[in-house]
Amino acid sequence: MQTHPDSHATDAPLRLRVNGDEHVVAVPPQTALLHVLRNDLMLNGPKYGCGLGECGACTVLIDGVAARSCVIPVRAVQQREVTTLEGLGTRTCPGPTQQAFIECQAAQCGYCLNGMIMTVEALLRRNPQPTDAALRSELHHNLCRCGTHVEILQAAHRAVTLHAKTHADERAP
């Protein structure tokens, strides 16, 4: 069991399922999910930006839906499936959304990219063929202070193509 530095003796263990693995953490139940992911589970894909649910840097998937982990208490995700950037693929075998952002070199500082990638991933899971307008709308509330929006949108379109190819390959006999 991993122990949070702010934990108290009375903190009941919380069971989490993250990227397909079971974890037990002893943290105050109101601790933001983002802090548990980064500080207790060492999953540093999600980033701390505003801490207010406004920038998107901390985005994860909860049961496949994009959510801002800086404003979600960890107690709220028990019995739920949490997916972080690390759950989409690996350095040597990135998932299609990750691969699209690599190919398009859609980053300057890269701090916003976790949120961009997880947001696009969530959209493609519920709508595999989004229009340009749908992609723009989905990314509208993710902030990029470097102004890399053109490349990020190109990467989002490339992700649509790569997801379609991946699913076609999976269906091939």
Ligand code: FES
């Ligand atoms: S850090 Fe969570 S939305 Fe900004």
Ligand code: FES
């Ligand atoms: S690339 Fe720097 S914040 Fe988006």
